[in-house]
Amino acid sequence: MKQQIMMNDVFKIIEDLAPKSLAYEWDNVGLQIGSANKPVKKIMITLDVLERVVDEAIEKDVNLIIAHHPLLFKPLKQVNYDSPSGRILQKLIKYDITVYAAHTNLDVASGGVNDTLCSVLDLQSRRVLLDEKAKKLLKLAIYVPNTHEEQVREAISEAGAGHIGEYSHCTFKTQGQGTFKPLDGTNPFIGTKGKLEYVDEVKLETIVPEGILSAVLKEMEKAHPYEEVAYDIFPLENEGDRIGIGRIGELDRTMTLEEFCKMIKVKLEVSQLRVTGDLSKPVKTVAVLGGSGEKYIHQAKKKGADVYITGDMTFHTAQDAWQMGLAVIDPGHYMEKVMKQSVKAYLEEKLHDVNIILSNTNTDPFQFI
Structure with a gap:
C-alpha cells in the first residue's frame, strides 16, 4: 500500500x-x-x-x-x-x-540553482561569490542503546549531520548507563512495565546545520529503537559554511572566451547569448549567478573571475565590466531552468x-x- x-x-x-x-x-x-x-x-x-x-x-x-x-x-x-x-x-x-x-532561498542554498549551474558547467573548487552569513550550527546529543549505535549514526549522517569540511559521519560517543521505568500505556522496546530498567547506552554527539535539523531528527527517530527518544540540542558559537548568492569556480582547463561561449550554449541549451570582452582571452576562473546579477560585477572581479555568467545585463553595467577587464556572458534569465x-x-x-x-x-x- x-x-x-x-x-x-x-x-x-x-x-x-x-x-x-x-x-x-x-x-x-x-x-x-x-x-x-x-x-x-x-x-x-x-x-x-x-x-x-x-x-x-x-x-x-x-x-x-x-x-x-x-x-x-x-x-x-x-x-x-x-x-x-x-x-x-x-x-x-x-x-x-x-x-x-x-x-532566492533556492538561489542561496547549497545544492540550489547556482550550484546546479556550476555542476552543469563542470566548475570545480566552487565557493560562494558573495558571502551573506555563516550557517548556524547546532550540537545534537542522542542517547542510544549499544545495539543500535551504528544504525543511528548512519541514519543521521546520511541525513546530513556530522559533516565537517570534506569529512562526513563525524561523531563522538561516550559510554554510560541509562535508566527508565515504563508506565501504563507504553510498549517498551526494552524492559517491563512498572520496573526500573538499566541499559548500557552511548551518548552520540554530532554537529547539525540548523536548516536540516528537522530532517535529521526524523531519520534519527526512524532508526532509534525506543518509543520515546532522549536527545539534547545545543546552540553553537562555531561558524558553519559560508552561504550567499552566486558561485565562483574553476574550469578543468583554460580555454578561450569564444570556446567557453560555445560550450555554454551547448550545456545550457541556448541558441544565442551576449558576451563582452576579447574572444581570444584565456578564461579559467568563472563566476556564475543565475537570474539577474549585474550588480555583482565588482564582487566577481574582486574574487578573481576571468568571466562572469549572469542574466539581464544592461548596457552601462556591461560597459563597466568591459572597462575593468571582466568578460561577461549573458545567456538570459531563463538559464535558471x-x-x-x-x-x-x-x-x-x-x-x-x-x-x-x-x-x-x-x-x-x-x-x-
Missing part, C-alpha cells in the same frame, strides 16, 4: 534543501495558493507559473506546482478574471491546484510514491530572429 504524502510533507522536504530563512526580505517564498493539508497526486516543477503552465498542469492532472519564480510578489488589489493573472488564479482555484515557490531537473532529482530521492514531472512549457519571453 502506498504511503499517502501530504502537501506539507513535500514543503518540509523542499525547505530542508532551501530553508525559507535564506530568502531575501523582499521575496515571497513558500505556499502561494492552495492548501498544505491535502494529499499530493502529482507534482510538476516549473521555472514560472504562467497561464500556459497552469493549463499544462490541468491537462496532466497535477495538483501541486513547485516553481522557482513566485506567482505572487506584491499584495493583490483585485482578482480580475479578464486579466492574465486573474485567469491564472481562477484556474488554480477551480482545479484545486496548489502552488509553492522556492526563489536548470533548477527543474535538479529539484526533480532531489525530490525523487526523498519521495518514492509520488509522480513528479517537469513542465514542458517554455516560459522564456524572448525569441531571437
Whole structure:
C-alpha cells in the first residue's frame, strides 16, 4: 500500500534543501495558493507559473506546482478574471491546484540553482561569490542503546549531520548507563512495565546545520529503537559554511572566451547569448549567478573571475565590466531552468510514491530572429 504524502510533507522536504530563512526580505517564498493539508497526486516543477503552465498542469492532472519564480510578489488589489493573472488564479482555484515557490532561498542554498549551474558547467573548487552569513550550527546529543549505535549514526549522517569540511559521519560517543521505568500505556522496546530498567547506552554527539535539523531528527527517530527518544540540542558559537548568492569556480582547463561561449550554449541549451570582452582571452576562473546579477560585477572581479555568467545585463553595467577587464556572458534569465531537473532529482530521492514531472512549457519571453 502506498504511503499517502501530504502537501506539507513535500514543503518540509523542499525547505530542508532551501530553508525559507535564506530568502531575501523582499521575496515571497513558500505556499502561494492552495492548501498544505491535502494529499499530493502529482507534482510538476516549473521555472514560472504562467497561464500556459497552469493549463499544462490541468491537462496532466497535477495538483501541486513547485516553481522557482513566485506567482505572487506584491499584495493583490483585485482578482480580475479578464486579466492574465486573474485567469491564472481562477484556474488554480477551480482545479484545486496548489502552488509553492522556492526563489532566492533556492538561489542561496547549497545544492540550489547556482550550484546546479556550476555542476552543469563542470566548475570545480566552487565557493560562494558573495558571502551573506555563516550557517548556524547546532550540537545534537542522542542517547542510544549499544545495539543500535551504528544504525543511528548512519541514519543521521546520511541525513546530513556530522559533516565537517570534506569529512562526513563525524561523531563522538561516550559510554554510560541509562535508566527508565515504563508506565501504563507504553510498549517498551526494552524492559517491563512498572520496573526500573538499566541499559548500557552511548551518548552520540554530532554537529547539525540548523536548516536540516528537522530532517535529521526524523531519520534519527526512524532508526532509534525506543518509543520515546532522549536527545539534547545545543546552540553553537562555531561558524558553519559560508552561504550567499552566486558561485565562483574553476574550469578543468583554460580555454578561450569564444570556446567557453560555445560550450555554454551547448550545456545550457541556448541558441544565442551576449558576451563582452576579447574572444581570444584565456578564461579559467568563472563566476556564475543565475537570474539577474549585474550588480555583482565588482564582487566577481574582486574574487578573481576571468568571466562572469549572469542574466539581464544592461548596457552601462556591461560597459563597466568591459572597462575593468571582466568578460561577461549573458545567456538570459531563463538559464535558471536548470533548477527543474535538479529539484526533480532531489525530490525523487526523498519521495518514492509520488509522480513528479517537469513542465514542458517554455516560459522564456524572448525569441531571437
